[in-house]
Amino acid sequence: MTKNEIVTKINLSKDIARFDIFAPLIARKARAGQFVILKANAAGERVPVTLVDWDEKRGTITVIIQAIGKSTVMFNDKKQGEIFEAVAGPLGAPVEIKKYGTVAVVGGGVGIAEVYPIAKALKSAGNKVISILGARTKDLLILEQEMRQISDITVCTTDDGSYGQKGLVTDALQKLRDGGEKIDAGFVIGPVPMMKFCCRLMQKLGIKSYASLNPIILDGTGMCGCCRVSVGGKIKFACVDGPMFEGDLVDFDELSRRTGEYKKEEAACLLKYRESHVCKVGLH
Amino acid sequence: MPNPSLPRQQGARQNPKDRIKNFDPVVVGFDEKTALLEAQRCLNCKNARCSAACPVNVRIPQFIEALLKGDVGAAATEIMKTSLLPAVCGRVCPQENHCEGACILNGRFKPVAVGLLERYTADTARNTGVLRPPVAGKSTGKRAACVGSGPSSLSAAAELRRLGHDVVVYEALHDFGGVLRYGIPAFRLPREIIEKEIQTVKDMGVIFESSVIVGNTITVEELLKDFDAVYIGSGAGLPTMAGVPGENLVGVYSANEFLTRINLMQAYKFPNVDTPVGIGKKVVVLGGGNSAMDAARCAMRLGPESVTIVYRRGREEMPAREEEIENAVEEGVKFEFLTVQKEILGNENGRVRAIKCARNKLGEPDAKGRRVPVPIENSNFIIEADTIIVAIGQKPNPVIPRKTPELKTSATGVLVAKEGGETTMKGVFAGGDIIRSGATVLMAMKDGITAAGKIDEYLRGQNDKK
Numbered sequence: 001m002t003k004n005e006i007v008t009k010i011n012l013s014k015d016i017a018r019f020d021i022f023a024p025l026i027a028r029k030a031r032a033g034q035f036v037i038l039k040a041n042a043a044g045e046r047v048p049v050t051l052v053d054w055d056e057k058r059g060t061i062t063v064i065i066q067a068i069g070k071s072t073v074m075f076n077d078k079k080q081g082e083i084f085e086a087v088a089g090p091l092g093a094p095v096e097i098k099k100y101g102t103v104a105v106v107g108g109g110v111g112i113a114e115v116y117p118i119a120k121a122l123k124s125a126g127n128k129v130i131s132i133l134g135a136r137t138k139d140l141l142i143l144e145q146e147m148r149q150i151s152d153i154t155v156c157t158t159d160d161g162s163y164g165q166k167g168l169v170t171d172a173l174q175k176l177r178d179g180g181e182k183i184d185a186g187f188v189i190g191p192v193p194m195m196k197f198c199c200r201l202m203q204k205l206g207i208k209s210y211a212s213l214n215p216i217i218l219d220g221t222g223m224c225g226c227c228r229v230s231v232g233g234k235i236k237f238a239c240v241d242g243p244m245f246e247g248d249l250v251d252f253d254e255l256s257r258r259t260g261e262y263k264k265e266e267a268a269c270l271l272k273y274r275e276s277h278v279c280k281v282g283l284h
Numbered sequence: 285m286p287n288p289s290l291p292r293q294q295g296a297r298q299n300p301k302d303r304i305k306n307f308d309p310v311v312v313g314f315d316e317k318t319a320l321l322e323a324q325r326c327l328n329c330k331n332a333r334c335s336a337a338c339p340v341n342v343r344i345p346q347f348i349e350a351l352l353k354g355d356v357g358a359a360a361t362e363i364m365k366t367s368l369l370p371a372v373c374g375r376v377c378p379q380e381n382h383c384e385g386a387c388i389l390n391g392r393f394k395p396v397a398v399g400l401l402e403r404y405t406a407d408t409a410r411n412t413g414v415l416r417p418p419v420a421g422k423s424t425g426k427r428a429a430c431v432g433s434g435p436s437s438l439s440a441a442a443e444l445r446r447l448g449h450d451v452v453v454y455e456a457l458h459d460f461g462g463v464l465r466y467g468i469p470a471f472r473l474p475r476e477i478i479e480k481e482i483q484t485v486k487d488m489g490v491i492f493e494s495s496v497i498v499g500n501t502i503t504v505e506e507l508l509k510d511f512d513a514v515y516i517g518s519g520a521g522l523p524t525m526a527g528v529p530g531e532n533l534v535g536v537y538s539a540n541e542f543l544t545r546i547n548l549m550q551a552y553k554f555p556n557v558d559t560p561v562g563i564g565k566k567v568v569v570l571g572g573g574n575s576a577m578d579a580a581r582c583a584m585r586l587g588p589e590s591v592t593i594v595y596r597r598g599r600e601e602m603p604a605r606e607e608e609i610e611n612a613v614e615e616g617v618k619f620e621f622l623t624v625q626k627e628i629l630g631n632e633n634g635r636v637r638a639i640k641c642a643r644n645k646l647g648e649p650d651a652k653g654r655r656v657p658v659p660i661e662n663s664n665f666i667i668e669a670d671t672i673i674v675a676i677g678q679k680p681n682p683v684i685p686r687k688t689p690e691l692k693t694s695a696t697g698v699l700v701a702k703e704g705g706e707t708t709m710k711g712v713f714a715g716g717d718i719i720r721s722g723a724t725v726l727m728a729m730k731d732g733i734t735a736a737g738k739i740d741e742y743l744r745g746q747n748d749k750k
Contacts, residue, residue: 029500043556088495088496219548223519224523225540251532262562
């Protein structure tokens with residue numbers, strides 16, 4: 001097998017794919033909460049992607065990617081046997097895995113995949129794991145079976161009610177609490193607004209929350225300072241100090257603004273790629 | 285016969301109007317004629333002050349003599365006896381502080397243009413196929429790992445190889461060169477020069493591995509199981525921010541990020557590459573060092589209305605190279621000297637709209653002899669800006685210090701190392717910005733070469749014990 005080769009690729013939904021990539025050095029070192037940098041080709045961006053799983057024996061790491069911008073579309077256009085130009089990691093600080101008691105693990109969209117290794121490690125550490133999985137609609141709800149296997153309680157929500165409870169993850173959390181569940185800590189990964197409101201609710205409910213932040217990351221190795229976030233009024237660098245931070249202390253609004261910095265460029269880039277892509281197909 | 289009274293030759297240069305539209309080299313350099321004229325100015329001093337003043341003691345009179353004899357290959361070999369990155373040094377070394385500053389011609393004449401001669405020699409020797417890369421020494425059977433592929437690690441790697449050790453270089457990024465690649469813009473150091481210098485080191489038999497973050501992918505402890513010694517040249521790290529309100533507004537960059545986007549990721553070619561860089565109409569750069577000049581001059585090439593450098597002291601006190609300040613002035617960069625940032629102001633969308641500054645005056649000299657800026661009361665004023673680049677310094681890269689408990693660090697986060705690079709961990713040596721915080725390419729190279737000598741002693745000492 002070649003370094004950075006896609007060993008298996010499975011499409012989980014129209015725009016979400018799961019990759020096992022041959023990266024034995026990373027597989028040996030990966031811990032829950034860490035990420036890798038992927039780069040599609042020579043002109044490609046360095047894109048941070050959370051590690052979902054790893055298999056030291058096989059030498060593979062698993063990532064799950066939702067095609068949103070040009071880079072992630074290019075990733076998902078790759079086929080089994082193809083390679084990434086660069087795979088670097090593991091990066092970031094691992095999540096502190098210990099016995100908290102009862103933990104709520106909340107994943108929104110592809111955040112479910114990202115929170116999976118944390119849930120798994122927390123379960124192994126003897127916690128009671130309550131998983132709350134949220135998605136816009138049924139097709140985007142991923143890894144339900146995997147999460148059920150490692151959770152004591154699993155609740156699914158969809159915004160449109162096409163599967164599980166209709167509503168948001170915060171509704172499900174409130175409901176569990178109203179039902180008498182005592183929760184000691186919460187781990188939240190998903191879109192910024194979801195993390196913001198979830199952490200806010202946890203604060204109200206007296207649950208210590210942790211959120212995995214997704215700022216724009218460039219080098220990812222503690223050099224450039226692009227990934228700075230405000231935590232408790234102080235500047236922190238997500239690539240080395242995080243990406244997981246105490247939810248109560250994070251300035252989510254600032255994070256949201258900073259992650260949107262290149263929206264216009266991203267849209268233009270994607271459009272250009274799609275046009276050239278369609279054109280190629282048209283010629284065949 | 286030497287003729288020092290000849291006018292100092294100028295390398296051909298792109299004119300400022302053209303060059304702010306491209307990232308091609310500003311200084312095109314000498315051709316054969318100008319190089320030979322300039323070489324004639326060298327007195328070939330017996331006790332060469334220039335060599336003594338060079339951090340890596342390049343054999344300057346010797347290489348110039350070889351040039352005059354018409355043997356460019358021999359000239360390159362002379363340089364490469366002590367410096368393995370001649371084309372890089374010739375371009376980015378602050379010669380005015382070293383060789384040219386020490387040249388005996390200073391006073392009566394202008395100093396010999398050693399930097400331009402060095403790059404001419406390296407480039408010409410390479411392009412005409414007469415550059416003879418140093419040969420790897422007789423194998424010692426010892427293995428050394430070099431962490432990072434910037435000037436420090438590259439120099440250490442090449443030197444260790446020359447001494448007969450097997451060497452593997454581990455780089456965290458996807459491409460090699462460290463600060464040469466992500467920090468220094470192509471108009472000062474063309475990318476193909478970096479490629480070629482690295483190729484020379486590869487040709488010596490040094491193995492290069494990219495995307496390996498030592499500390500994370502492999503720990504230093506693990507490296508020591510596979511290698512007999514480790515050299516850490518992991519360089520600079522997280523930027524020092526200015527500590528004023530508004531630094532996380534959209535449109536505020538650290539110089540590291542801005543330069544990495546442009547230099548490593550080639551964002552100036554967006555959308556032909558996928559990494560963008562944001563540039564507004566009015567750019568303000570905070571700081572007065574070489575990174576500030578590089579950032580300002582890169583920004584200028586992205587086509588804004590104005591680029592203004594805000595620096596807390598005066599022009600005389602600026603730590604940037606004089607040549608780079610002049611280049612920036614020529615290219616239309618404006619300066620606000622004796623000015624300090626107070627607050628970055630944003631609009632309702634959290635984007636930068638302006639920066640509030642205040643004026644300073646110069647007070648008494650500090651311990652280093654530089655006059656301390658003293659704020660003038662009630663001197664606040666506003667500069668409109670939609671892009672702000674903070675270039676006021678950086679800390680050493682945090683990854684290895686955090687992941688290697690045996691390595692002691694100082695209060696500023698640099699690795700503690702003795703003269704020669706020996707750290708607090710057996711078999712581990714370090715140099716460059718990881719022990720100095722912010723130093724020049726040349727100091728980093730010097731550290732690498734010096735440490736290679738120490739590592740060689742250490743490795744041979746291991747044999748003696750057996």
